[in-house]
Amino acid sequence: MGISILVLIAIAAPALASPKIGGIRIGDYPNHTRFVLDISEKVDFSVFTLADPYRVVIDLPEVVWHRAARIAPRGKRITGYRFGLFEAGRSRVVIDLKSAVRIKQSFILPSKGARPYRVVLDIEPVTRTVMLGEIEKARQKIAAPPRTAAATRPPVPVKPKRRKLAKKPLVMIDPGHGGVDPGARSQSGAWEKHIVLNQARVLRRHLLETGRYRVHLTREKDIFLRLRKRIAIAQDMQADLFLSLHADSIKNRNVRGASIYTLSEKASDKEASMLAEKENKADIIAGIDLNDKSKAVARILIDLRQRLTKNESVRFADMLVSELRGKVPLLRKHRRYAGFAVLKAPDVPSVLVEMGYLSNRRDERMLRSRKHQERFAASVVQAVDTFFRRQRALYAP
Numbered sequence: 001m002g003i004s005i006l007v008l009i010a011i012a013a014p015a016l017a018s019p020k021i022g023g024i025r026i027g028d029y030p031n032h033t034r035f036v037l038d039i040s041e042k043v044d045f046s047v048f049t050l051a052d053p054y055r056v057v058i059d060l061p062e063v064v065w066h067r068a069a070r071i072a073p074r075g076k077r078i079t080g081y082r083f084g085l086f087e088a089g090r091s092r093v094v095i096d097l098k099s100a101v102r103i104k105q106s107f108i109l110p111s112k113g114a115r116p117y118r119v120v121l122d123i124e125p126v127t128r129t130v131m132l133g134e135i136e137k138a139r140q141k142i143a144a145p146p147r148t149a150a151a152t153r154p155p156v157p158v159k160p161k162r163r164k165l166a167k168k169p170l171v172m173i174d175p176g177h178g179g180v181d182p183g184a185r186s187q188s189g190a191w192e193k194h195i196v197l198n199q200a201r202v203l204r205r206h207l208l209e210t211g212r213y214r215v216h217l218t219r220e221k222d223i224f225l226r227l228r229k230r231i232a233i234a235q236d237m238q239a240d241l242f243l244s245l246h247a248d249s250i251k252n253r254n255v256r257g258a259s260i261y262t263l264s265e266k267a268s269d270k271e272a273s274m275l276a277e278k279e280n281k282a283d284i285i286a287g288i289d290l291n292d293k294s295k296a297v298a299r300i301l302i303d304l305r306q307r308l309t310k311n312e313s314v315r316f317a318d319m320l321v322s323e324l325r326g327k328v329p330l331l332r333k334h335r336r337y338a339g340f341a342v343l344k345a346p347d348v349p350s351v352l353v354e355m356g357y358l359s360n361r362r363d364e365r366m367l368r369s370r371k372h373q374e375r376f377a378a379s380v381v382q383a384v385d386t387f388f389r390r391q392r393a394l395y396a397p
Helices: 128-141 192-209 227-236 270-279 295-302 307-324 361-367 370-395
Strands: 020-028 033-039 046-050 055-061 078-087 090-097 101-109 117-125 170-175 214-217 241-248 258-263 330-338 350-357
Touching: 020 078, 033 055, 046 101, 046 128, 055 117, 101 128, 170 192, 170 227, 192 214, 192 241, 192 370, 241 370, 258 270, 258 307, 270 330, 307 330, 307 350, 307 370, 350 361, 361 370
Parallel strands: 170 214, 170 241, 241 350, 258 330
Antiparallel strands: 020 033, 033 117, 046 055, 055 090, 078 090, 101 117, 258 350
């Protein structure tokens, strides 16, 4: 008796490849500057300008960047540019300008022979008044319809209440920067956004392995997140602790070591103030129009409503220093405070950890070392354990 065997072979359909940016060119002319993106296929795109500082923003579908496009050209009107994933499905190029400009024209040229498609942007110099007028016109076109009287009624103040500590507290890990906002860069070319995301993943694994915590990352990949979005994620998920991870870079390449920051509108020192000012510009770096902030949102960003939260943040920061001391290099002034926007959730204890300096070669090697990442994560877990043991003892029924 013959046996017939039917073999089914499943062939997965190849995923559609994202368009690729193969190069960037800048051409300066007496009356205008041309900015060109070589791209592998025809795409829809949008362009707009922003002031304070002067910028031009190009929004594209999600694209892949060829290494040749990473060389930043400059011109007499353009001082540099940044690019990256702005949100799922959308990439962004932010062009920094020396002075006010307006968009003269923007278009895409078709592929011809060996030449790829080209996204072309022409900008021309104008006065600041003219540029601000153009920005306002564009803003009016996309303005939301008038809100009803009920919608415009000021919110009723609600006295914040302390949430009951969950059986498994939620630890929110915030890898700083991402996407079009790369953060600091090391001497060897490594970006802060990648280093902190790697460390965040290791820390998440260590926390989950204890079986005592739920853990969530504000970003899982190289994507941009607004500062207030990071805060909102922690609040919406009712996080019990918020850890923001960073790795700074400064002019003095001899300085190295970690430092822990908590929130205060008055900085502990000049260096802390300068760092907070730099970190708080993340939204500007990514080409965000800060004029869209409602008064309510602005109030959330500048007002710490719950003194208890601030005190708990300080306690956790001190516990973290105790666990890190002797295991990782620390700055001489390793406990600092300043007005970091990302620490301003009014009901979530929050700290910002500068894990080291990418401007220092030894710190860079350390931060990229898996052995150090594991050691750092283990120390943080010890501090988290101590913190929540105290929380349970204080707030047990």
